[in-house]
Amino acid sequence: MRLHALTWPFLALTVAAEDGSKAWLRYAPVRCNRSCQKTLPSHITILNANKTSPIFTAAEELQDGLHGIAGKHVAITRGCNAPPSSILVATVSDYLVCNGTTVPDDVLSLDEDGFYLHTHGASATILGQNARGALYGAFEYLSLLAQGDFATLSNTSQTSNPHAPxxxxxxxxxxxxxxxxxxxxxxxxxxxxxxxxxxxxxxxxxxxxxxxxxxxxxxxxxxxxxxxxxxxxxxxxxxxxxxxxxxxxxxxxxxxxxxxxxxxxxxxxxxxxxxxxxxxxxxxxxxxxxxxxxxxxxxxxxxxxxxxxxxxxxxxxxxxxxxxxxxxxxxxxxxxxxxxxxxxxxxxxxxxxxxxxxxxxxxxxxxxxxxxxxxxxxxxxxxxxxxxxxxxxxxxxxxxxxxxxxxxxxxxxxxxxxxxxxxxxxxxxxxxxxxxxxxxxxxxxxxxxxxxxxxxxxxxxxxxxxxxxxxxxxxxxxxxxxxxxxxxxxxxxxxETILDTWTRLTFSAHPRVLETVNTLSMTSWPAYENYTGNLGIQTLTDILYTHYGPNPASQDGNGWGQWMRADGDTIGMDRTVWNGTGFSGQYPAQVASVYEDLDTTPDDLLLWFHHVPYTYVLKSEKSVIQHFYDAHYAGAQAADAFVDQWDSLKPLVDKRRFEEIRRRFVYQAGHAVVWRDAVTSFYHNLSGIADQHDRVGHHPWRIEAEDMTLDGYVRYTVSPFETASRAFAVVTETNSTTGSASATVPFADGVYDLVVNYYDLYGGHSQWKVYLNEKLVGSWKGDMEDTLGHNPSIYIDGHSATRIRFRKVKVRTGDKVRIVGVPDGTEPAPLDYVAFLPRGIVD
Known part of the structure; x- marks a missing residue:
């Protein structure tokens, strides 16, 4: 975790509602008293710029930024004679013509788009190799200002060149x-x-x-x-x-x-x-x-x-x-x-x-x-x-x-x-x-x-x-x-350093915000890799359809070449020169030798380069198949934790953004379980090898929808089979009749999270209600096509599978749970299962 020394003195003054459109360019206020105001420039001077030039844009951005961030009103002037306490913005060539002064050699040799930022007290000089570079320098100044880094702003000298044109x-x-x-x-x-x-x-x-x-x-x-x-x-x-x-x-x-x-x-x-x-x-x-x-x-x-x-x-x-x-x-x-x-x-x-x-x-x-x-x-x-x-x-x-x-x-x-x-x-x-x-x-x-x-x-x-x-x-x-x-x-x-700056600019410099966003973000790729596809097997998504939800079977038998060559005993692409496709030989010799050898290939790319039995033992001393099982359960566990981690920031993030982000974390936690179950079920079925921890295929806290008492609902065989718990769901008999699924709760008295796994198809807005002893626990609508920003699927599959969770529901053995589904359009209010989860259980 990397935190600036300037964490507390310059926090945003308010937590105002925001829609995200300003992104990291919010120019949100930081605390800047009268003494602080005196350390900031009072003028912005530009050289040789019309209103369509990035130089003029830089001046406008500086003017808006100083006002928004520090509450300082600054005028824009033109000409060679910059007033005291000014920010001067220009290209290097215009600056030299105007001032006739020298600049450091590294400024003269700036690369295309490069910039020079020099500050001393309340004065600043921002020079670009071209007008674009000067604008970049202005944004760098504003980034420091928006993070409350007044110490750097009052005394810095830096040149910055791009890595590539x-x-x-x-x-x-x-x-x-x-x-x-x-x-x-x-x-x-x-x-x-x-x-x-x-x-x-x-x-x-x-x-x-x-x-x-x-x-x-x-x-x-x-x-x-x-x-x-x-x-x-x-x-x-x-x-x-x-x-x-x-x-x-x-x-x-x-x-x-x-x-x-x-x-x-x-x-x-x-x-x-x-x-x-x-x-x-x-x-x-x-x-x-x-x-x-x-x-x-x-x-x-x-x-x-x-x-x-x-x-x-x-x-x-x-x-x-x-x-x-x-x-x-x-x-x-x-x-x-x-x-x-x-x-x-x-x-x-x-x-x-x-x-x-x-x-x-x-x-x-x-x-x-x-x-x-x-x-x-x-x-x-x-x-x-x-x-x-x-x-x-x-x-x-x-x-x-x-x-x-x-x-x-x-x-x-x-x-x-x-x-x-x-x-x-x-x-x-x-x-x-x-x-x-x-x-x-x-x-x-x-x-x-x-x-x-x-x-x-x-x-x-x-x-x-x-x-x-x-x-x-x-x-x-x-x-x-x-x-x-x-x-x-x-x-x-x-x-992590980039993320720290982004978080400060987008949300705030509050230590808890910085630490939480850092933890969530840095955990996210490993978690996603774990619950989707690991050991170099690629993302086990449906490559023939939306590239979104799980469908490991689609990875073979297609013409697109995204294969894993999985059968009942073995898995992975043999890309060696000696026995496979020869791909490893396309690398320079030192790299090729690493990938050619099963023993030296990193585990995280093993199945990319080698075709091995499910029982092959990795450097972790786990078999390939057990690693699959463990990784997918660990990934879903990590995603489930995202919700509580984000919830800790409720007082520190504006309501609109907090709720919109939270909704996606809740969705991700549920969809990660869909991924976990689909992939582990598929390979358990294909390989016939049991999970050492007896998790795969065993869900003691679930009540399958097809096992409930159905009225207006009928059993439906889901394809791919692994994208439904035990391969079945229920759908309404017609698209105009309401369905009801009820069951007696077999679990011990206690407080549970009540979870319903259902399918939200593009093409309708079905509605569901869940009751406990005929008392409404909650209701929801199938509107993912509106809330997610894209249309996951028109089918009952791993793309449309999703979950809703009602927290801390008091349950007694023998209670009656009932779910009512009202279809809409082509969406037949599909249900997969209901689960009663004790605290700490992810299922």
Whole structure:
């Protein structure tokens, strides 16, 4: 736990209701008395800035921040002669022209977007290598101010340079306003095939991005719609660029490879055809005529059914270079995704392996890409899993610019409904030493371009904000966006230190808030890994549907290549060279030798690289199957504790945010049990090996719905079987008749938590009531599609399974429990079980 020395004197003065829209830029008040006020500047002076410049934006942010945080009204002035006690904001070049003074050598040699912050007493100088850098320096000043760090503000001198020039986010927004893998409402950019008229939300998003030093955004889905290139939409993009420019955020767009044919009217999209080349040059010229600072393009080609150069027997490099050459006269960058693989491969062939695809496709093309091409590589070889080894492609492209692709959007990681703080996962990748040529070569140094002396490189992250006031659908999920920006600027930062700053800015500096949010967040990824998929087996979700709830059976027998090769005796992918798919051989020799050997492969990646019996004994001295059982129970136990931990902050967090966050923790605690039961039941059934602790399949505190006395309810066989307790649920006989399920309570007299496991399907808002001796205990509605921010499922399965808990219910043996379900729409008020849980029991 890392706490500033300045914890108590500068706490927020009030706990005001907030909707999350200001995120970490709340500019909430801190205590600043008259003496404190005198240590703060009285003027803001800017040089050579119009109202669209990030310099002017920096001045406005400083003015708003000083007023909001410290209650100080500060005027903005222009000119070379800054009044005493001023903050001077300028580029280095403008400062030198205006003042004719010298600056330290490290200021003269700032990298692009870098900044210099110097303070002495109530005066401050903020200089940027460019206008964007000056804005970053202003946000750094405000971050210190918002944390009440007046001591640093009165005496600091620092230069700060970015780790890499590319620090982008990718939105997967569609032209109709929907968002692929979006969990926070519709697009803030598009609706009905056009750019929206009101771009105020986009401006606020640019503000958030700039505050963590993100310098560009791809605004549309990589599965691109060519109609974005219409003249009307180009004009709309220009309006969007104008809005985001004042925060130094450049826009770029995703392109559909087949656009010359499907949209442009040509009879081909062959990248070597002269008419196609001319068509893309013309489109690019038209875009730059409207948006002179367009960042560039992102292209997904020959992947997952998207068109690409392979349709004409052209290489991926020839396809990428088509766009790169069109961009070169304008200084634009072409981001070309390495996410290319055959999604119809057969599992029957032992050597087949989707993980091999990136190196197989791109390594032979190394050095054949134009200098303004950056190959955008997902951090792992598969697809944003809960744990993967680093993609070996980073070690295999020596002559090609590369960027790492991360995912703030929690596609496979709980979709913002489960708290998963991602930086610890990301650090396992960026800190990993690939040992290229037997020398130190951390991934972070490869993606920056430093290791292979490449001119470009950096970071991209799928973010997918929406219209929800919390931006990502969950208040706590925003820590991942904040941390992404901070790590893209400086990947050596510690995730806990980043989290500490984010918490101070987002909530408060109260020690209990800092400690609790730290504990919750740092526990969250290990807990999620435990109750979803561990030992390198990938996230055991339904890869054929929503990528959300449990469905371990879907991991095999599919054409997507996300396999585990599980049978009754063995499990895991053999990716060795000597006997398997050969994937381990794609790494440099020192790393390959570790993964090739069963004894030296880390347990947390064992099943990624090796196919072993369930009885194989790990370094922990547990068998694989017992580790599965224990880990899943431990993960659910950890998630259950999140609720009480968060409850301890009730007096310290505003009511709205407290309740909204609490609702998600309650949901996560219940869904973690759904995950636990589904995965352990599946492998218990498949392997036939009992849990040493006799937990799997034994639920002594449950009453199964199908065993209750049913009136208007009928038994229903759930598929997959493991996503229901004992494989069955009950549903109403019709979608217009009420159901009732009742039973006699067999448990000893006492105080219990009464839990009901049910299914909340998209397509209706069923209502339930639970009674004890005909006295109402509670009622609820099936409205997850509204409260979670996305639609988990139209089926009775592990996506729609959820739980509600009524705490501290007094029960006597022989009491009668009854649940009444009223169906709605296509949702037949499904029930799985009711449980009476003594204190401390998670089931």
């Amino acid at each position: 590319i620090r982008w986010v990718n939105q997967w927004d569609n032209m109709d306003g929907s968002i692929e893998r979006g969990y926070a409402g519709p697009s803030i950019f598009f609706a009905s095939g056009k750019i929206v008229d009101d771009l105020s939300r986009a401006r606020e998003y640019a503000r958030l991005l700039a505050s963590v030093r993100i310098n560009a955004i791809i605004v549309n889905n990589v599965n691109a719609n060519a109609t974005l290139l219409s003249a009307e939409n180009m004009d709309g993009l220009a309006r969007l660029a104008d809005v985001m420019r004042s925060y130094g955020v450049a826009i770029g767009i995703s392109l559909n490879f087949a656009s010359p044919q499907t949209f442009g009217g040509l009879d081909t999209y062959d990248p070597l055809d002269e008419s196609v080349i001319a068509w893309w040059e013309n489109v690019t010229d038209e875009l730059y005529a409207r948006i002179p600072d367009l960042a560039g393009y992102l292209v997904k080609a020959s992947s997952e059914g998207q068109p690409g150069p392979d349709a004409y027997n052209r290489t991926l490099a020839e396809g990428a270079n088509l766009f790169a050459r069109a961009l070169q006269p304008h200084g634009g960058v072409l981001m070309f995704r390495a996410f290319v693989y055959d999604h119809h491969i057969s599992e029957e062939h032992w050597k087949n392996d989707r993980a091999n695809a990136a190196v197989d496709f791109f390594k032979p093309l190394d050095g054949k890409f134009e200098e303004n091409v950056i190959v955008q590589i997902k951090y792992g070889p598969i697809d944003f899993q809960v744990r993967e080894p680093v993609s070996p492609l980073f070690a295999n492209l020596r002559k090609t610019n590369v960027a790492i692709e991360l995912q703030v959007t929690q596609e496979y990681l709980g979709q913002q409904d489960h708290l998963v703080y991602l930086p610890p996962l990301w650090k396992t990748i960026t800190d990993f030493d690939l040992r290229v040529d037997n020398a130190s070569s951390p991934v972070r140094d490869i993606i920056s371009g430093e290791h292979f002396s490449r001119p470009l490189g950096g970071w991209a992250a799928v973010v997918n904000v929406g219209t929800n006031t919390t931006w990502l659908g969950s208040h706590l999920a925003l820590s991942n966006l904040y941390a992404y920006g901070r790590l893209a600027w400086d990947p050596t930062l510690d995730p």
